[in-house]
Amino acid sequence: MKSFAPLLLVLAAMEGISLSQNAPYDMPPTVEPPYYRVRYAASSQPAELSYPVAYTVWMPPGVEKLRGVIVHQHGCGEGSCKSGQTGAFDLHWQALAQKHRCALLSPAYEQPAGTDCQMWCDPRNGSDNAFQTALTDLGELSGHPELAEVPWALWGHSGGGHWAGGMLMLHPNRIAAVWLRSGVPLFEAVEGRNIKPHTLPDAALTVPTMCNFGTKEGYTDKESRFKGVWPSNETFFKAMRSRGALLGIAIDPLTSHECGNSRYLAIPWLDTCLSERLPETNGQPLRPMPQSTAMLAPLPVDEAAFTAAVPAAEYKGVLATSIWLPNEAIATAWKQFITDSNVADVTPPPAPTDVQIVGDQLTWNAAADLESGIGHFIIERDGKTLATVPEKPLNRFGRPLFQGLQYSDTPTVPLATMRWTIDKLKPGETNPYRVRSVNTAGLISP
Template sequence: MKKLRIRMFFIITYAFMALSSLCEANGRTVTVPPTSQVEKRVVSSGTIYRVVVKHADTANYAVYNVFIPAGVERVRGVFIHQHGCGMEGRGASTAYDIHYQAFAKKWGLAIVGPDLYYRNGCNVWKNPESGSGPSLLEALEMIGNASCHAELKDAPWLLWGHSGGGYWTLAMMKNYSQRILAAFCYSPAFDPVWDYPDAALKIPLMIRHAGAGDANASDVRCWQTAVNTFHKLREKGGLVSIAYTPYQNHNYSFVRYMAIPFYESVLSKRLPTGAQGSFKEMKDMDKTKGWLADTLSLNTYAYDKYPGDPAALSWLPDSIVAAKWKEFVITGTVIDRTPPPVPYGLTKKRLHNMAVELTWKADADIESGIKQFHIYDGARLIARFPEHGVYQWFDTNGDDAIPMSVLPEMKTVVMVPMAADSTLSISTVNHFELESSKVAFQSK
């Protein structure tokens, strides 16, 4: 695999504030360990914490950016989005990704964007035993203390990994299987040779690969990784599926459109509901209530209606995921058929007789994010925000948010006469061109 030269659309600037030794939330006061060095940045939808975990006996270190949604009293799970080989320095973008932030807000999740900086690159960090596993645990505990979310260290995980990060995800299933709610691998590499513990067979896993178009050199073996992992787990009753998209390649796939509904189905069935929300309280899936998918014919079946050997087919958590899986493997994407949520927190301020300042907030569409906003005077479209391009997109290679920093404030000035004050409204447009209802601005 070649290291990719990445065009940085935006450079992340860390305008973080160091945390004091005490934090308060929900009536609790917690002492932050003095060695934690946790920093934070408040964004419109929550708080992003940043910590560097160094290894005392080596030059290796890891940087973690962790998003916690505003208003979440208890973190119920942790979504860990692991970059691939040669993509060190890009992991932070996931914490700033408004699409994933909306997903996290809905389910009460924290988002972890790791950047693993190790000598010899992913040849070291792809194996959790090298330190990338323990450093994650350390980071979660440190940020849990600093944010007054001590439950973070025991919350169950959703794992996501691309290429070398996919290998890391499979290795985490071997080493930390009892902590994992579900896993999604985007073209995992290096064809692991280990056996998995019985606890790993309970983890719903989806593996996407691109067949001949994937990275299949002898030292990468993405196609073989997908097929061999599938057979190894499925033959033992593992809850694993393959999403084969032959018209794409190693670095080009709209995987989040498949991964998010897959995760949502599993979360609805496995997420702990107890007071503590620990991974120890995860519920087991009932595999007989799932669906099966034939990767050759693309037919899908209710588990209890299939007449053949279920171990030969992919296992999916329900009929909705089965339908989206079929769409994804045929078309390479999953179409969003519902409009996005409406903007909220709208204000307007007259600057002079022709200019009005508009501000608002908006949650991203969980299915397809935010493309832009439309501003209306009555029924007439008078402006788009941003004026050109899109509000946020993602790079299919690595699934990184673009821009890779804090997004522009939802604020603009429109030129309209005073007579239009009562007729100004706004809507959200998602990436499948579906538009929310219009919402009227209120005077500030």
């Protein structure tokens, strides 16, 4: 990958130069610190990546040394690949990264329409090497060279789940946790498809992993376009759990292949895993996931199986088909998620900061609520509500979000901005406006 002249590509990306990108990949959001981007051209060399790829990273402000990197990996096809361009800008995922002093990285593979997704979502076809090259180059560019060495937490959707699971098979000792939304690695060849089986190493069994997919992906809807997702997840699950893997299943009761409200379980789950596994000192190995707090539940096969998890020591079912959950709090959230996806939240979001007026523009900054993100903002003047921003929060894939939501769980474009047009203040008039955050659970900030 070094042959792709990454420095030139980095500088070009920072200046907004397309470097022969073709639509729909020629207009990614611009970057400036704390965002950084590198882009690599396609290669015709064996075992190197045959598609162009751009990696955008967000570095948590005020962090001297990173402890890890959270990777948000899109799925297959032009639409999903393009959606990867905004993944690092997601305020909700940034809140998770900030808490654990992690970078947030979002790749965007430039897969041409009608081509084979396996050429990138199987990491052995060059995307593993490209990813690790990007960590090195982005680390140097951002002043965080430790990015090349810190542990990874991987989230992947569809083909991105295939990629994240493949990376688990290749690099289990580098990975703190893995969330697989609607895609898993396979341990046997698939007739008629260019899918090479993976080998399951013992070290992968110790990495907390969650399989998450929609009920309409072959679980309740057997004729769906995505009907093969549940059978492949079930096969993967049984192969892993029969050997004691720390693996769970969370079936989204409302969706098909779209990500829906899965982030409201994925982010708390990853928060728990990162809290337990990330070493405090760089260079030390990942810590083992504690088993004293683990909860188990039966693998769902019908409505009667949606039962509450119990402490692992009290579980009476077959361990090889039990769902592993890290602790009671996650087990409670998991039970709510598989019931109606409405994971509860009782803590209000943090208040916005830096509320300013420039001309006729009211601007502010806000960190997302870790549990429930940002649904919208309330604009007040003299204690009275004037407006909400956006006026009508929308999201056809789940809870309404300030940033909106694309199919692959990334913000919509153009990126939402924290601003509202006001009547200009009179000379000497003090700022009469206040702003409140409202999370997606409806809780209001100070």
